[in-house]
Amino acid sequence: MSYSAARPGGRxxxxxxxxxxxxxxxxxLLAASPPEVVARPAxxxxxxxxxxxxxxNNQPITGAVCALSxxxxxRQGLSTNADEQGRFVFPGIPVGTYTLSCAAVGYQSVVxxxxxxxxxxxxxxxxxxxxxxxxxxxxxxxxxxxxxxxQGSAPPAQINATQLRTLPLIEEKFKAxxxxxxxxxxxxxxxxxxxxxxxxxxxxxxxxxEMVDPVTGAFSIEIPIDAVQTLSVYKTTPLADYGRxxxxxxTVETKAPSSSFHYELNDFxxxxxxxxxxxxxxxxxxxxxxxxxxxxxxNHLNFSxxxxxxxxxxxxxxxxxxxxxxxxxxxxxxxxxxxxxSDRQILTGNVDVFPLRREYADIDTLIPQxxxxxxxxxxxxxxxxDRYLFSSGGILTSLFQYMKFDSNAYGxxxxxxxxxxxxxxxxxxxxxxxxxxxxxxxxxxQFAKKRFRGTxxxxxxxxxxxxxxxxxxxxxxxxxxxxxxxxxxxxxxxPAGNLHATDTEYAAFAEDHWAFRDNLSVDYGLRYSxxxxxxxxxxxxxxxxxxxxxxxxxxxxxxxxxxxxDRVPLLAGDFTANPERVVTNYNGLGLxxxxxVTYQNAYIEVMGNGQEIVPSHNRLDSTxxxxxxxxxADQEFTPAVLVRASFLSSRTFQEFTINPLDAxxxxxxxxxxxxxxxxxxxxxxxxxxxxxAGADVSAAYVHSQARGDLNTLSAIYTPFESPxxxxxxxxxxxxxxPERVVTWSSWKLPRELTLSPVFDVHSGFPxxxxxxxxxxxxxxxxxxxxxxxxxxxxxxxxxxxxxxPWIRDHKMRLSVSVFNLTNHYNPRDxxxxxxxxxFGQFAGIEHRLYDTYLDVVY
Numbered sequence: 009m010s011y012s013a014a015r016p017g018g019r020x021x022x023x024x025x026x027x028x029x030x031x032x033x034x035x036x037l038l039a040a041s042p043p044e045v046v047a048r049p050a051x052x053x054x055x056x057x058x059x060x061x062x063x064x065n066n067q068p069i070t071g072a073v074c075a076l077s078x079x080x081x082x083r084q085g086l087s088t089n090a091d092e093q094g095r096f097v098f099p100g101i102p103v104g105t106y107t108l109s110c111a112a113v114g115y116q117s118v119v120x121x122x123x124x125x126x127x128x129x130x131x132x133x134x135x136x137x138x139x140x141x142x143x144x145x146x147x148x149x150x151x152x153x154x155x156x157x158x159q160g161s162a163p164p165a166q167i168n169a170t171q172l173r174t175l176p177l178i179e180e181k182f183k184a185x186x187x188x189x190x191x192x193x194x195x196x197x198x199x200x201x202x203x204x205x206x207x208x209x210x211x212x213x214x215x216x217x218e219m220v221d222p223v224t225g226a227f228s229i230e231i232p233i234d235a236v237q238t239l240s241v242y243k244t245t246p247l248a249d250y251g252r253x254x255x256x257x258x259t260v261e262t263k264a265p266s267s268s269f270h271y272e273l274n275d276f277x278x279x280x281x282x283x284x285x286x287x288x289x290x291x292x293x294x295x296x297x298x299x300x301x302x303x304x305x306x307n308h309l310n311f312s313x314x315x316x317x318x319x320x321x322x323x324x325x326x327x328x329x330x331x332x333x334x335x336x337x338x339x340x341x342x343x344x345x346x347x348x349x350s351d352r353q354i355l356t357g358n359v360d361v362f363p364l365r366r367e368y369a370d371i372d373t374l375i376p377q378x379x380x381x382x383x384x385x386x387x388x389x390x391x392x393x394d395r396y397l398f399s400s401g402g403i404l405t406s407l408f409q410y411m412k413f414d415s416n417a418y419g420x421x422x423x424x425x426x427x428x429x430x431x432x433x434x435x436x437x438x439x440x441x442x443x444x445x446x447x448x449x450x451x452x453x454q455f456a457k458k459r460f461r462g463t464x465x466x467x468x469x470x471x472x473x474x475x476x477x478x479x480x481x482x483x484x485x486x487x488x489x490x491x492x493x494x495x496x497x498x499x500x501x502x503p504a505g506n507l508h509a510t511d512t513e514y515a516a517f518a519e520d521h522w523a524f525r526d527n528l529s530v531d532y533g534l535r536y537s538x539x540x541x542x543x544x545x546x547x548x549x550x551x552x553x554x555x556x557x558x559x560x561x562x563x564x565x566x567x568x569x570x571x572x573x574d575r576v577p578l579l580a581g582d583f584t585a586n587p588e589r590v591v592t593n594y595n596g597l598g599l600x601x602x603x604x605v606t607y608q609n610a611y612i613e614v615m616g617n618g619q620e621i622v623p624s625h626n627r628l629d630s631t632x633x634x635x636x637x638x639x640x641a642d643q644e645f646t647p648a649v650l651v652r653a654s655f656l657s658s659r660t661f662q663e664f665t666i667n668p669l670d671a672x673x674x675x676x677x678x679x680x681x682x683x684x685x686x687x688x689x690x691x692x693x694x695x696x697x698x699x700x701a702g703a704d705v706s707a708a709y710v711h712s713q714a715r716g717d718l719n720t721l722s723a724i725y726t727p728f729e730s731p732x733x734x735x736x737x738x739x740x741x742x743x744x745x746p747e748r749v750v751t752w753s754s755w756k757l758p759r760e761l762t763l764s765p766v767f768d769v770h771s772g773f774p775x776x777x778x779x780x781x782x783x784x785x786x787x788x789x790x791x792x793x794x795x796x797x798x799x800x801x802x803x804x805x806x807x808x809x810x811x812x813p814w815i816r817d818h819k820m821r822l823s824v825s826v827f828n829l830t831n832h833y834n835p836r837d838x839x840x841x842x843x844x845x846x847f848g849q850f851a852g853i854e855h856r857l858y859d860t861y862l863d864v865v866y
Contacts, residue, residue, distance in 0.1 A: 054267045054310060054348055055125050057098040059133035061090045061110050063701070068094025069137060070756055071170065071704050072112040079104030079125070080354050080395040080403060082216070086261065087238055089170040092756070092806075099301065100264030100310055101125050103351040104397070110135040112698070115647070127307075139647065161531055161552025161568040162638055164240035165189035169263070172233055174764045175752055176802035176825040180275060180295055180316075180861075182236050183227060186258065188752055188766065189241045190692050190708040191656075193743045196773055196836050197370075199722075200227055201743035202256020203243045203658050204688030204714030208722040209574055209632065211253035214260045215358065217391050217409040218252070222446040222475040223578045224726045227258070228385060228415070229362050234272060234299040235314035235342045237261045243656055243690075244636040246552030246568045248517040248533030249452060249469060254574035254634035254660050262358070265310035265346045269302035274863040281321065293320040293859075304345075314342045318364075326373030326837055326852035334371060338364035357392040369417075370728060373837035373851040374431030378420050381436040381728045387413040391448075401456030405469075411446040417728055425731055428489040429780065429844035437486050438729045442507075444477035444578075452517075462525065468518040476510035477578055483587055486731045488780060491843045495594045496780045499732070500604075501587040509581030514538045519550075527556040531568070542576035543631035562644040566654075569637035576631055577721050580664045583680045584609045589733075607668055607678040614683050630682040634660045650696040658688040665717045666724050667736040678733065686716025686741065702756030707749070714744040718788055732782040739788035740774040747771045760806040769797040777840050785842050793838065793850065799829040806865065819865040827857040 061072040074096045077085030090096045090110075105124050111117035115137035123133075167185050177184040186202075187194045193201045200207040208225035211218065221228040242250070242257040250257055278294035294317070301312035320336040323329070340362050347355040363386040368377040391409030398404065419425075419436030426433035452469025482504040488497040519533025535548040552568025586609055593601040612620050613630050640654030663684030670676045694708040719736035748770035755763040772793030777785040802825045809820055828834060835850035 054100045054102050054264075054346065055127075055130050056266050056268055057101050057106075057108070057123075057125065057130055057133070059096050059108070059110070059135060061094045061096065061112070061135045061137060063115065063137055063139070067701065068092065069112050069115065070094065070702055071754065072096075072110050072115075072135075072137065073168075074098075074108065074110040074135070076101070076106055076108050078106040080397050081106070082261075087166070087168065089168050091170070092760075092762075098264075099266035099270075100346050102348050102354045103127060108133065110137065112137060115139055161246050161554050161566045162242065162244045163566075164242045164245075164259075165191075166241075167239040169237055171752075171754075172236060172239070174754055174762065174802060174804065176764060176766055176800040176827065178827060179320075180233055180297070181230055182233050182239050182260065183230070185239060186241065187768075188750065190694060190710045190748075190750065191243050191690060191712070192241060192256070193745060193748075195742045197742070199726075199742075201714075201741075202241065202258070203636070203656065203690065204686065204712070204716070204741055204743050205255025205634075205658075205660065206720075206722045206743070207255070208577070208726055209253065209660070209663075210255035210257060211250075212258045212260070214360075215262055215356075215393065216259075216407060216450070217389075217393075218446065218448055218473065219260075219360075219389065219411075221415065222411065222413055222444040223415070223442050223477045223479075224722070225575060225577065226722075226726055229360070229387070229389070229413070230340050231260055231262065231360065232297060232299070232314035232316045232340050232342050234274065234297050234316070235262045235312070235344070237263045244568065244570060244638050244658075246519075246531035246533065246550045246570060248519040248535040248548070248550055249467065251471070251515055251517070251535050251537060251548065251573065252473065252513065252575045254572050254632045262342070262344060263301070263312065264356075265312040265344050266301040267303055267307075267310050271298070271300040272864065273298055275861045276864075277860070277862040279859055291319070291321070292323075295320065308347065310346045312344045314340075316340050324371050324852065325854055327371060327376060331377050332371070334369060335367040336364070337366075338362070352397045354395050355392060358390065360389040362387055362389075374839070376432070379425065379432035379434060379436055381417050381419055381438070383415070383417050383727060385413065385415040387411065389413075398456075403454045405450075405452050405454070407448070407450040409446075409448040413444045413446070414442065415444075416441045422484060424485045424487050426487045426489055427731060427782070428493075429491045429841035430839070430846065434487070435484075436728070437731050438481065438483045440479060440481045440729070442477050442479035444475065444479075446473070446475045448473045462529075463523045465521040465523075466519070469516070471515040471517075472512070473515075474510070474512040475575070475578060476508075478506075478508040481505045481507060481586055481729070483729070488732070488782070490596075490780050491845070494596055495598050497594065498592045500590045500592075502590070502606075503587065505586045507582045507585050509541070509578040511542065511576050511578060511581065512540045513542075513575070527559070527561070529554050535573075537573055539576055539631055541581050541628050543573065543633075544629065546573045546631060546633065547571075548573050548633075564642040565640070566642075567637070567639045569635075572634040572636065574632040574634070576628060577664060579721050579725050580611075580628060580680060583611055589678060605670060605676045607670075607676045609680075610677050611680045614681055628682070630662050630664075632660060632663045632682075632684075634658060648698045652692070652694045654690075654692045656688075656690045656692075658690075660686045660716070663717060664721050665719045665736050666721065666733060667719060668733055680721075684717040684720055685738075686714070688712065688714045703753065705751070705753040707751035710748045710750075711746060712744075712748075713746060714741040715739065716741050734781075734783050737784060737788040739790070742773065742789070744774050744789070745771040762804045764802040764804075766800045767798070768800075769795065772796060775838055775840055777842055779841065780843055791838075791840070793835060794833060796834050797830075797832045798827065798834060798854075799832075800825070800827045801829050802826075821861075821863045821865050823861040823863070825859045825861075827859070828854055829856065831856045 061069045072090040075087045107121050109119040186192045207227045212227045219229050238261045240259045274297040276296045278291045280288040281290045281292040297316040299314045304311050317339045322334045343359045345357045366383045368380045369383045371380045389411040394406040396404045418439040421435040423435040425437040450471045455466040458464040483501040486499040515537040517535040523529040530553045532551040537546045548571040550570035556564045589607045590604050592604040636658040638656040642652045662682045665684035690712040692710045697705040750768045752766040774789035804823045806819045834854040837852035839846040839849050
């Protein structure tokens with residue numbers, strides 16, 4: 009069977025219909041409400057909106073959630089938490105009229121409408137919350153708005169800046185906080201999974217701009233934690249303006265630059281490496297962070313800079329020191345600028361620089377440093393957003409973002425890689441280089457509220473996203489040995505592949521949030537997309553509803569359904585250009601069994617009518633897509649107890665999978681097809697409880713199942729290529745943990761002490777038994793690690809040092825974090841080869857771990 013190109017003309021080089029459609033839509037948006045041409049006064053300064061939250065006894069309410077909406081802010085607004093003194097601040101707010109609300113579990117929410125921010129400094133707002141009335145808010149206590157009519161049918165789980173700093177995180181990175189939210193799992197290989205799907209099938213947005221590796225889709229780009237205002241996780245959404253993902257969506261809103269000068273210095277004391285006997289042997293990690301904001305040009309231009317330097321020698325259990333560390337070095341710089349040309353327009357820009365080098369990136373008990381792979385990346389992302397407020401009340405938002413992202417991976421030397429029943433040896437086999445870029449343009453218009461049988465908040469827009477890359481892949485031999493040391497199989501490769509792929513996506517959307525009355529609202533919308541190497545015409549309808557019976561707002565029902573189309577993986581666009589694998593089998597005497605078998609790389613698209621079409625290079629005509637629906641109910645039992653119960657069902661289709669075929673009359677083929685599927689079902693119950701003042705408890709139980717095809721592109725090629733590719737099977741996904749309980753809380757104690765524990769217990773991760781040839785023995789992913797349980801604790805103590813002039817007026821904060829406080833038996837590795845003398849034994853036990861931080865509190 010031949011797999012040569014069957015379509016004349018090759019790849020498409022133009023897209024006249026979508027381009028014309030986008031042009032017409034843009035013209036309609038611009039004509040919807042023309043800008044005023046009246047001369048504007050001199051540029052206005054932004055203001056920092058400050059306030060305090062306390063109870064009727066004048067005691068500060070730590071952790072109270074304050075939300076700001078209106079003006080030219082994004083539709084979802086901004087939220088923040090009150091600190092230990094009950095203070096909060098929204099920096100860099102442009103001139104305009106806003107609505108500000110503050111709420112806390114156990115208190116009545118307070119809303120201040122018509123908050124007019126002018127060029128003059130705004131006085132400090134004082135919120136007094138009473139315990140007398142039941143608070144109406146979401147289980148996450150985001151308090152975006154007091155009424156059901158403004159709430160979404162699938163609100164995200166949110167983690168704010170205060171929680172990012174106080175909760176015990178294994179790394180001071182915002183991605184380390186993602187697994188604290190229900191439905192998010194970090195598998196032992198370090199990949200983030202949302203609703204069962206790996207991160208490369210999800211999407212990360214930073215200030216509405218895409219911020220992922222353009223080639224793999226992985227969440228490889230960090231934002232300094234000090235720049236993060238809010239981190240949100242969506243398992244589904246009725247909003248049609250979100251696209252290019254089939255898994256989960258994570259969004260980061262960064263802090264706006266302030267019009268007043270401010271700076272912070274955090275974690276500036278290195279963490280020593282302490283070995284047995286209490287001896288200090290070098291530095292385990294050093295992650296100093298610096299944040300500064302203020303005006304560059306008074307009343308014209310504000311800026312902020314968040315910088316973090318990262319040196320981390322992460323120990324891996326199961327290997328002997330000093331050959332047991334993953335060595336990471338890099339820095340991240342996120343610069344943000346805000347310019348206010350008039351009281352109707354705000355311009356923001358950002359520059360993110362993120363070089364990184366990680367040595368011995370994938371070591372574990374069975375993979376020593378010599379057999380591991382190194383990883384490196386460098387890149388820059390820059391962009392701007394322009395928001396213009398029309399006299400009609402509509403807001404036109406224009407976004408442009410450019411990213412340059414280069415990555416590489418390589419082993420420790422040129423030796424052949426050896427895989428035995430007891431682990432890996434030799435040097436890792438594959439070296440790759442990837443040079444990629446991503447350009448994104450978006451234009452959307454949010455109409456002023458319309459009134460017709462309720463209120464309508466209509467939004468429409470267009471998007472263009474272009475991704476491209478070029479690179480190489482070079483591999484040296486892989487040898488599979490038996491337990492007695494004899495060679496069972498060898499895999500060699502044809503010469504280096506020169507890789508390149510480009511995809512341009514055109515998209516348009518329209519959506520409406522229709523509030524019939526205070527206790528009933530619906531969301532509905534439609535998204536259209538065209539991809540030059542993927543689906544030529546994809547329609548993604550979405551809808552959701554929110555209803556609260558009665559007038560108390562103590563019970564809320566939500567539900568929704570939506571279709572989501574992913575990006576086409578660029579690794580699929582040039583799959584046939586990869587080096588081909590040549591496999592030779594050997595008997596027990598080391599003699600070849602038959603001739604070497606060359607597996608030709610090929611792609612087949614399988615259509616719904618059963619026909620098979622072989623497209624040309626870089627033209628796949630297929631895009632993974634997802635159907636998700638959800639139902640949930642929120643109930644407030646007492647002012648201090650909020651409970652949620654929800655069910656979510658997710659189905660993903662047309663995933664790209666890889667399967668080696670060697671069955672006559674078909675020639676040996678390593679086949680890429682679009683037939684992969686996966687499914688995820690989840691039942692969740694969650695609790696938010698405020699037992700006493702200064703205490704906040706969040707707990708969730710999740711019962712879920714994640715199953716699908718195992719040989720996805722992400723599983724085979726991200727972050728490193730698999731040395732052996734076995735036949736594809738449908739089974740438990742690596743993220744399948746049927747039972748999970750995760751809780752976190754914060755407790756304010758006397759003497760300025762704060763305790764923040766996190767308890768996570770869940771079913772063990774799945775794994776497979778394999779033989780010498782790495783083939784599955786029994787059911788793929790049919791075995792499980794022991795139940796995982798970890799109690800992590802962060803303790804902070806505030807104090808002052810009066811004899812140092814530069815910090816005399818500021819508090820110092822010492823934080824001590826303990827991970828796996830109970831030293832629970834948590835192995836991360838297993839000898840899963842049935843011919844190994846250690847078969848079935850677990851290794852790499854994660855013991856108790858300590859970390860310390862020292863910050864200057866401003």
